[in-house]
Amino acid sequence: MPTAVASQRRPYRFPPAVTSRLRSLAQLPADLLREHPRPDLLQQCTSAGLRPCATDAFVERVRATGLALADMGLQPGDRVAIMSETRQEWIVADMGIVTARLVTAPIYPTLSGLQARFILQDSGARGVFVSDVAQAEKILAVRHLLPALEFIVVFTDEVPPAAVRGSHTVLRLEGLIERGRALASDPLAVARYEAGIDAVAPDDLFTIIYTSGTTGEPKGVMLTHDNVLSNIAAVIPVLELDSGDVALSYLPLSHVFERMVTYLYLYEGLTVCHAESLDTLARDLQLVQPTVMTGVPRVYEKLHTKIHETVAAGPAFRRRLFDWAVRIGIDASAARHEGRALSPFLKMQEAVADGLVASKIRAKVGGRLRLAVSGSAPLPAHIARFFHAVGVPLIEGYGLTETSPVITVNPRDRPRFGSVGCVVDGVEVAIAEDGEILTRGPHVMKGYWNRPDETAAALSQGGWFHTGDIGTLGDDGFLTITDRKKELLVTSGGKKIAPAPIEALLKRHPLVAEAMIVGEARKFPAVLIVPNFTALEQRLKVLGLPSGSREELVTREDVVSLFHEVVEPLNRDLAQFERLKKLALLPAEFSIATGELTPTLKLRRRVVLERWHGVVERLYEQA
CATH class of the missing domain: 3.40.50.12780 (ANL, N-terminal domain)
Structure with a gap:
């Protein structure tokens, strides 16, 4: 086993029916x-x-x-x-x-x-x-x-x-x-x-799934029947589904x-x-x-944004009612997750808030959704907290193609917002000295198709798979992802910056649709921002400023100043070397069609840098 600072192992507790019913x-x-x-x-x-x-x-x-x-x-x-x-x-x-x-x-x-x-x-x-x-x-x-x-x-x-x-x-x-x-x-x-x-046989190859290739050439991940069946068995007790x-x-x-x-x-x-x-x-x-669905954070973020845009366009009393109802929902769900009894007054407030606001939001997603699961990328804590507040339990899990895929899932009754949950049955997790998350168990792939050297690099002695993610494992068993090991930016001064947490904070602002930090081998970090143009139009209207095309808006000084007001408060909470010294606004969202997002909506940083190369160069030329 590699040197680790923390580890957790869940013994096998597979439902007997899984192993008896299916061999493959x-x-x-x-x-x-x-x-x-x-x-x-x-x-x-x-x-x-x-x-x-x-x-x-x-x-x-x-x-x-x-x-x-x-x-x-x-x-x-x-x-x-x-x-x-x-x-x-x-x-x-x-x-x-x-x-x-x-x-x-x-x-x-x-x-x-x-x-x-x-x-x-x-x-x-x-x-x-x-x-x-x-x-x-x-x-x-x-x-x-x-x-x-x-x-x-x-x-x-x-x-x-x-x-x-x-x-x-x-x-x-x-x-x-x-x-x-x-x-x-x-x-x-x-x-x-x-x-x-x-x-x-259980160990026979079931599928070869090619990674999306956020960096480099796609690799074929070899998964066996047992890999996938073991993962199904591990997730069954967590999701608690039934044939209805x-x-x-x-x-x-x-x-x-x-x-x-x-x-x-x-x-x-x-x-x-x-x-x-x-x-x-x-x-x-x-x-x-x-009653159940899975998704990626981007979908839930867009739904969250759409709900808030609709509310913002309504009269002031509805906005105040919405804000109150969400606060009540957050208080009530937090009490339940912590095992605290709701006071009679909070129960009454929750019933009123549900009838006036939360039930109408649930109706937008069909009215019966009792479980939503998010995977593939980090889910912002405020998004999960919001959906729990309106009666849609949204839990986050974590895994990779190479792990069939699930490693951890948040418990339905006590989720830890901002974490990716606890290790599922039959899976072992360790944190290496450099912070990398390692895992081993029946869920780990057989290897990369036709790539023995890369297989050997990913699977260390003892069967540990190196995820490439950086994280922490708490004493209570909750795993938190802090960044991608290979996505750390290293400035020309040798300072290492984790971009993902900063980008997530920026995207919480209603004016920001997308954000990507740049600065690899540069003197300082800067940020590319795609505005939420709907919210921007509303802000300009309130301020009595003219509108314009997207291409015009992203170059206007008064518009750029609005986004400096977004970045500056965030900068105050960052280390000196992490502070974003420059920003540029982009006129188009990142998309699969342009290659900036993978098919699972993960950011391809290299492609973004290539597409907006001129914008990035001008940022640093101005400096």
């Missing part, structure tokens, strides 16, 4: 048919309403897909990719791949053809499932660079004009399923298929968190509803009325 995820479809037959196992949100899929129909489609794939000359362990938005067909394809003893390599649908080509080539994928013609055309544009790729399966009925291009066959999913249904009448084909499912719950899924299934939690939902017998897209989330929340 290849057995999940048959388990669903046996344990959770229902008419609405899956539902797809559409403009026309919900499109349900019953358990038996889902399992039959998986079986047909698996039979067809098994008949195409693929060998156990061969890789097949999926490049699609979150939808029912994604799970059908994934389970079909797995039951055919193959390995899934997910690809984010937002990636370009060249980026997809890297994953297909590196994984040696022999086939790829895609959502539509647009995704198929991305692959076809680079097919000449992919000698191992043999077929493309399109989820929609429409396929590119040429059904066969060279040796690359383009199929419809329904056509593949029909092929599998024909094979279902062949006893030998069925026997081989079922024997294959039984032959999948309805889950809304909108995060990319290419991401390990949403994929793991989807199979947890199915294992527990929940109805899983897939949003049509992130753009339709507000509509789909009303359509589904979920």
